[in-house]
Every structure is written in C-alpha cells, then in structure tokens.
Amino acid sequence: MKSGSNLEKILEKGLFAVTGELGPPKGNDISVVEKKAEFLRGYVDAVNITDNQTAIVRMSSIAASSLLIQRDLEPVMQMVTRDRNRIAIQSDIFGATALGIRNMLCLTGDHQSFGNQIDSKNVHDLDSIQLIDCVRTMRDEGTILGGEEEVEGQLRIFIGAAANPFGDPFEFRVIRLAKKIHAGVDFIQTQCIYDMNRFKEWMQMVRDQGLHEKVHIMAGVTPLKSAGMARYMNKNVSGITIPGELIDRMAKAPKPAEEGIKICVEQIEELKEMEGIHGVHIMAIEWEHKMGQITEEAGLLPRPTVS
Amino acid sequence: MIKVEQKPVDEILDFLEPYNKILLVGCNACVAVCHAGGEKEVGILAAALRMARKKLGHKLEILEDCSTRQCEPEFVEELREKVKSVEAVLSIACGVGVQTVAGRFSDIAVYPGVNTQFMGETTELGVWVERCQACGNCVLHLTGGICPVARCAKQLLNGPCGGSQEGSCEIDKEIPCAWQQIHDRLKAIGQLDRMAQFIPAKKWGRESRDRGPRTIVREDLKP
Numbered sequence: 001m002k003s004g005s006n007l008e009k010i011l012e013k014g015l016f017a018v019t020g021e022l023g024p025p026k027g028n029d030i031s032v033v034e035k036k037a038e039f040l041r042g043y044v045d046a047v048n049i050t051d052n053q054t055a056i057v058r059m060s061s062i063a064a065s066s067l068l069i070q071r072d073l074e075p076v077m078q079m080v081t082r083d084r085n086r087i088a089i090q091s092d093i094f095g096a097t098a099l100g101i102r103n104m105l106c107l108t109g110d111h112q113s114f115g116n117q118i119d120s121k122n123v124h125d126l127d128s129i130q131l132i133d134c135v136r137t138m139r140d141e142g143t144i145l146g147g148e149e150e151v152e153g154q155l156r157i158f159i160g161a162a163a164n165p166f167g168d169p170f171e172f173r174v175i176r177l178a179k180k181i182h183a184g185v186d187f188i189q190t191q192c193i194y195d196m197n198r199f200k201e202w203m204q205m206v207r208d209q210g211l212h213e214k215v216h217i218m219a220g221v222t223p224l225k226s227a228g229m230a231r232y233m234n235k236n237v238s239g240i241t242i243p244g245e246l247i248d249r250m251a252k253a254p255k256p257a258e259e260g261i262k263i264c265v266e267q268i269e270e271l272k273e274m275e276g277i278h279g280v281h282i283m284a285i286e287w288e289h290k291m292g293q294i295t296e297e298a299g300l301l302p303r304p305t306v307s
Numbered sequence: 308m309i310k311v312e313q314k315p316v317d318e319i320l321d322f323l324e325p326y327n328k329i330l331l332v333g334c335n336a337c338v339a340v341c342h343a344g345g346e347k348e349v350g351i352l353a354a355a356l357r358m359a360r361k362k363l364g365h366k367l368e369i370l371e372d373c374s375t376r377q378c379e380p381e382f383v384e385e386l387r388e389k390v391k392s393v394e395a396v397l398s399i400a401c402g403v404g405v406q407t408v409a410g411r412f413s414d415i416a417v418y419p420g421v422n423t424q425f426m427g428e429t430t431e432l433g434v435w436v437e438r439c440q441a442c443g444n445c446v447l448h449l450t451g452g453i454c455p456v457a458r459c460a461k462q463l464l465n466g467p468c469g470g471s472q473e474g475s476c477e478i479d480k481e482i483p484c485a486w487q488q489i490h491d492r493l494k495a496i497g498q499l500d501r502m503a504q505f506i507p508a509k510k511w512g513r514e515s516r517d518r519g520p521r522t523i524v525r526e527d528l529k530p
Contacts, residue, residue: 114478125511128465130507146508167469172490175466176466178503238477
C-alpha cells in the first residue's frame, strides 16, 4: 500500500469507487465544512477538498482536509501549482501527510484572472506533471526534489491528478495522461463529462494504449441544475463542453433540477459499465445535499467497508 | 527586441514639476523600432511637454538628444555636456538605457518617459507580441521554436492544461494557446513525439533570473 487510504484500498480491491467534492468556505467558518461534510457522509469513499478553486480565496485545502479527518471523513487534498513554489509545495506536503492526509490531487489550477485576486502573480514554478513527479520522488525515493536530501519520516500518500478529455488538442489528451502515469500518478479524476461520445472516444484511445491498466481512472460527473447553468458552463467554464441535446433536454424538462439528477444517474450507470472506469467523481457543486439521492439512485450504496 | 510604451503625459509632467530645464533623450535602437523612444518621438514628446507646461504657466526648457544605443556607456558619455547644463534628464529609452544614464551621471536625477514592456516580435505593422522572457535556460529546441515560458499564461512545460479550447487559451479566446501552437508546429516538422517527452522541473533559480542581476562575462572580449 502506498498510502493505506480508504480510496486506495477500494481501488486496489477492484471495487467501484465514489468520491465527492467539498469547496471550503470563503473564510474560517468551520460550520460550512461541517454542514457540507454531513451531506457527503456515507455516500462517498473520499472527498476532494478544492484548493482555492477558480482562483477564489478560500480556507486552505490542507486545513479543510484536516477538519474532515477530525470528523472521520477521508479527504483528497487538492493542490494547485498556481500559488506555491517548490519550497512551499514540499513543505505543505510534509505538513499535510503529518496531519494524516493520505490522498492528494495534483493540479495546475485555474488562471488567477478567473478569481477575486486578479492582480496577483501566479507561480507555476512546477506544472502539474512536475508536481506528480515531485510527490512520487518524495514518497518513493524518500528525498526532496532534485536529489539527495532525505525526507525525515515516511510519506504515505496516494497520488491523483486530473484529465480533461474535452480539452484540445484532442489527440494530445491521451499523451498527457500517459505523461502523468509516467510521472507516477496512482489515480485520475476526469473533468465533468457531458459529451459522452467524445469521452468514449478518449477511453478507447486510453484502452488502446493499455493505460487503463496502469492507473485508476475515475470519471467526473456534475449534475446540472438548470438549462441556464448548462448554457453558462458551456460558455464560461474552461475545459467544459455540453452538447446541445443535453441543454435542450434540460430546457424542456418540467422539473429541471430533477432532470439534471436523472441525467447524472444515467451517466453514472453508463460509466459503471465502461471498461477501464474504476469509479466516479461526483462534483455536486453547492448541491452537496443531493449526494445521497444521486448515489442511491445510481446504485452506488452502501459504500463498502474495507480493511 | 525590447518593446516600450510611452508613459501618460500627465505622469511625466508630475515628476518633472520641480524643474525648469531638462534633457529629453531617446535611443535609436529597439525603442526607435517600436516608435516610442527614437528621435522622432523625442521631438513629439518635447513639443507636447513644452506646450503643456506653457499652459500651466510654468515654462519648461527642453534640450533634445538621441543616443545611438543608450545601453552602451560610450554613447551615453556623449551626453555629458548637455547633462551638465540641465536640472534633470528624461529618458525614453528602455529601462536599461535609463539606468545606464543614471549610472553614468551620479549627481542628476533621471526619469523614465516610457514603460518597458517586453521582448517581442512585430507581428504586423503597429502590433508587437511578447516572445521571450529571457529565462536564461532556453527550451525552444524542445518546443518547436515556440516559447511556453513567454507565451503560455501558466508557463507550463509539459503540454496544454485542460483549459485549451479550439486553439485558444482559457483566459481569453483572443489569446492563442501556446501549447496548441507548439503541438501543431511539432507535428508540421515531424517532431510530435516531443509532446510525450517529460520536461522536469525547470531550473528557474540556479541558472536563471532569481539571483539578482544576471551577468555575462566574456574574458576573451575584456580589455
């Protein structure tokens, strides 16, 4: 076991894993974390804690992850390379693992121009693939980046990364996945899938290269709340495309919110059957209280207990 | 070459406020090419400043000059006589030129008349785009001659992020994704396999910019 995390155990056992997502508060109000955490309890194997997503200042991912551990929920600490150089990154990884964080997701991060600190200077001392390489080096070689200096203690961490089959150039997307695997990633969570045809095409390329046997791929889904949200995301959220027929279906539905959940459940059912998909990452953004319903209807409950 | 833009006249007037006589000096190298700091612009800016100060009832006498290259001490030395006869110098060379003048004449204030922007290429008449950040550790041989340090908003070294859409950067549809360009270029020159090559953490600090002013010493050229 690389980390001994619940997520790692479930994936290693070949069980279909489920992760959720929790955005920390824009302040230090612990009750926000507590409330969202309770909506997720029992429905997921681990919870992604976002790292200042869309470059909006929030409680740190490490702190919110630690709060989750105190409440017996397992976090996947997200870390972006936008805000830290390699000194801060490695220091934060020491700290995070010391606090008991056993999963992390290595990301580049949205550009600061999307957020509420547009005059900030981004760092990008490392990119997300170099970050994977860095954590793997710390864990497996027992040294910090660049060589000789040994890590005091032992790092136990399950290394994740994102993949976006909907980014361009399309033919590079599988190469990028292969690069992440080569750098040492253990699991992948994909960008939200709406264009199932393109996702299937990507997965075919993944399988053709045998990559699905080298890494655990979890498919990302986000339930739509309304046709307006779908249109907005299609237009404004970087790296997301929503097919017109899906937007139409939302627009025509008498109860759009229920339709959105229905679509999400149908997607999960389809993904469960897809070769090479080892789990789903459900990002019910500001809709955490629907996680029970989604996981129940998608037949993902009860979540397994593994030792 | 180095690209600059003139500062707003009000800002320049503000720091010239205490003076009655100045030297306005341009540079006939890069800044002349980008039509912001050459001989022609010295004349235009001098006229504008004189007029503005006249309107304010506080006349400004301006001597004009333009160095061949303001980053070279021997050319800056040629300004000595004029510098002696004024109260301050306004330079519309790049930041290097301003500092060469300031370094040469220790007892006079030197002000910048332009904002130095970047090293760039003329993509069409009147349009300049950044192409090099002088990171000191060139990767262009790996990236098909297109620089991700200067042209990717995140300075990524291992391919486009998930925000690359139809050739555009996630921050603005008008900005081309540098890594899409690199991808297309590598494909065109039969080097697409480079996209799969892992580029390790870059040595920004040890070999590049974060050690104070970088210095090149060529013993073979020293007197």
